[in-house]
Structures are given as structure tokens and as C-alpha cells.
Amino acid sequence: MLSAAAAIIAALSLPMNDLDHSTIKESDFAFLTGSWEAQIWGGTFEEVWSQPAGGTITHMGRLLVEGKTSFIEFSSIERDKEGRWTLYVMLGSPSRGEKKPVPFLLEKAAKGDLTFVNPQNAYPSSIRYQGEGKGTMTATLKGTQNGNDQTDVFNFKRVG
Numbered sequence: 801m802l803s804a805a806a807a808i809i810a811a812l813s814l815p816m817n818d819l820d821h822s823t824i825k826e827s828d829f830a831f832l833t834g835s836w837e838a839q840i841w842g843g844t845f846e847e848v849w850s851q852p853a854g855g856t857i858t859h860m861g862r863l864l865v866e867g868k869t870s871f872i873e874f875s876s877i878e879r880d881k882e883g884r885w886t887l888y889v890m891l892g893s894p895s896r897g898e899k900k901p902v903p904f905l906l907e908k909a910a911k912g913d914l915t916f917v918n919p920q921n922a923y924p925s926s927i928r929y930q931g932e933g934k935g936t937m938t939a940t941l942k943g944t945q946n947g948n949d950q951t952d953v954f955n956f957k958r959v960g
Contacts, residue, residue, distance in 0.1 A: 808905065821884045826857065831931030838954040839954045844863070846861060861875065873892075875890065880905075884905055902918060921926055921943065922943055923943030923950055926941070928940045
């Protein structure tokens with residue numbers, strides 16, 4: 801009976817992957833650092849990433865449409881209990897009301913290219929950041945919404 805319970809818990813948790821998380825350093829996330837803007841979803845999406853320090857990097861994002869905030873997210877990249885780098889995202893208006901972070905496990909990592917996944921989350925189930933140079937970055941979100949595959953590409957430019 802205990803082994804069946806363990807199997808259920810394992811099936812509900814984030815998948816293991818072949819990436820050796822012990823080789824990834826917090827400095828590998830440094831290309832995210834700074835203030836970024838992308839035109840998407842009928843407005844301007846702003847992201848601000850902190851410098852990696854103390855084992856974390858933090859992030860704030862918001863969508864401005866016609867001068868009003870229509871979406872906010874807060875997130876952090878840090879190691880989970882198993883020592884795996886994980887992106888934890890809180891969506892909606894996380895500063896108001898109870899919100900729980902959604903974990904996305906780092907699945908692939910190369911210089912300036914990070915992919916985080918959570919197959920249990922419909923949209924996004926995959927978040928990929930690609931640092932294309934000092935002034936540009938692309939974030940690609942993939943998943944399923946309303947039964948349809950969806951991909952959104954944020955073409956960020958560094959600001960400020």
C-alpha cells in the first residue's frame with residue numbers, strides 16, 4: 801500500500817530530468833538581469849529581473865494595456881528541496897489575496913538559453929528564455945488553453 805501511495809505522489813510531482821543541476825550556477829541566470837519590455841497581448845509587458853545573489857534571482861512582470869495594469873506576476877529562480885533549479889511563478893495579482901507559486905523545473909540549460917517545464921500546468925507548461933545579446937531577450941511560453949495548443953513569444957528589448 802505504501803508503494804502505491806509513493807507512486808501517486810511521484811506522478812503528481814515535477815518530472816526528473818537528465819540535467820545535472822549541480823553544474824548550474826546562479827551566475828548562469830545573469831543574462832536575465834535588468835529591465836525589459838515587449839509589445840504583446842495588446843499592450844506592453846514589462847519584466848524586471850534582479851541580479852542573481854544568495855542562491856536566488858527574483859522577478860516582477862506586469863502587462864500594461866492603455867495605461868492600466870491588467871496582469872501581474874512575481875517569480876523566483878531557486879533550488880527546490882532536491883537541489884534542482886526551479887522557477888516559481890505566482891500569477892494574477894499576487895500582492896492581493898492568497899496565491900501559491902507554480903513550480904517549473906529547469907529542464908535544459910545552455911549559455912543564454914534556459915527552459916523550465918511543468919507538464920501538469922496547462923498554460924504555460926514550458927517557459928524558455930533566450931538571451932540573444934545585451935539588448936534583446938526572447939521568452940517563449942507554450943502550452944494548452946481551451947483545448948488548443950498555444951505559443952506566445954515575447955521579444956524583449958532592454959530598457960533603462
